[in-house]
Amino acid sequence: MYENNSAAEMYDLLYQDRKDYPAEAREVAELIRQRKPDADSLLDVACGTGIHLEAFAGHFGRVEGVDLSEHMLQVAAQRLPGTVLHRGDMRQFRLDNSFDAIVCMFSSIGYLRTADDLNAALATFARHLNPGGVLVIEPWYFPETFLDKHVSGHALTQGGRTITRVSHSTRVGDVARMELHYVLADSEGVQHRSEIDELTLFTPDQYEAAFSQAGLKVDYAEPTGPRPGYFVGTAV
Structure with a gap:
């Protein structure tokens, strides 16, 4: 991202x-x-x-x-x-x-x-x-506090722009895999970004x-x- x-x-x-x-x-x-x-x-x-x-x-x-x-x-x-x-x-x-x-x-x-x-x-x-x-x-x-298959989202409108973020998290071994999608809408149109974040469950x-x-x-x-x-x- x-x-x-x-x-x-x-x-x-x-x-x-x-x-x-x-x-x-x-x-x-x-x-x-x-x-x-x-x-x-x-x-x-x-x-x-x-x-x-x-x-x-x-x-x-x-x-x-x-x-x-x-x-x-x-x-x-x-x-x-x-x-x-x-x-x-x-x-x-x-x-x-x-x-x-x-x-x-x-x-x-x-x-x-x-x-x-x-x-x-x-x-x-x-x-x-x-x-x-x-x-x-x-x-x-x-490892014991991670919420497997957790879903979250957030939206913000500011200065003529709206940004949304949604995520879905899963556990793969000792790694939390988070799939995230961002959508930005403004006067120029709509943009979409996505990413995969992986964080270690130490x-x-x-x-x-x-x-x-x-x-x-x-x-x-x-x-x-x-x-x-x-x-x-x-x-x-």
Whole structure:
């Protein structure tokens, strides 16, 4: 879906209408400051179009983002002019800076395919943490919490455009396969996009093992609503 800026902007509009990004940023900032009260710098991994990053900028003196998609980063740059953004793979990026906090939101970690990928990503995150720094990951569903054959939909009308999104999710082994269809109607006509997303159903033990292997003390913050909660690690 993110093969061009138009697709990234469609994603941007739909999810701003579905999620309370500022509330999530406040929640995560509180988790960070409970463990590191003086935290003042943050890196958002898989920052996408920068909606969470914009919210985090209200809580931290310095924020940066990293994402694999150039098109998503272009939208993020428009939203956050002057903010340092990096293109990189979460398993192996190398930045010149380190941070008091690193976050990976919106279940983006689920796009990793294997436990080895998960371990590599956590090791990369840990290398970029300052002493006593905090890592917060919002996981994808666990094998026992995934809803097989789940159907969802959303529609938004704004600025003379209507966008709809429908999805159907099935489980294939330890992978959640999501078939998604997007329809955009505006004055120029109707456009249709479709995609297949595959996210790995890592177990809690796999997440915790990856944190421990990266040298981080980890605990799990239980969810307060339908979202999956957070794994929170502290550099020791």
